[in-house]
Amino acid sequence: MPTVLRKYGFRFHFYSGDRYEPPHIHVDGNGGEAKVWLTEVRLAEAGGFSQRDLARILAVVEEHRQQMLEAWNDYFA
Template sequence: MPTVLRKYGLRFHFYSGDRYEPPHIHVEGNGGEAKVWLTEVRVAEAGGFSQKDLARIVAVVEEHRQMMLEAWHDYFA
């Protein structure tokens, strides 16, 4: 389960079993979990995060989207 980024107490990562899904990133921290699509940045699933937390997560993913996509493609190549 490669960690791609840590920011604001959150861990952005993906699971090795994610290979057959479209590119996405999992986020854990502060008592919550989320899954965010990378092709069109949007929250796919979330639990335990406030709307403010989710907005921050989406902003971080948008800021680091290219790096996350490269990590995804490098790992699953």
């Protein structure tokens, strides 16, 4: 389960079994979990996060999208 980034108390990572899904990042922290698509940054699913946390998560993914896509492609190449 490679961790790509830690920011604002959130851990951005993916699972080795995610290979056959479109690129995405999992996020956990502050008692919540989420999955965010990377091709077009949008929330796939989430639970336990406040709206403020979700907005911050999406902003971080947008900011670091290229890094996350590169990590995904390097890992699954």
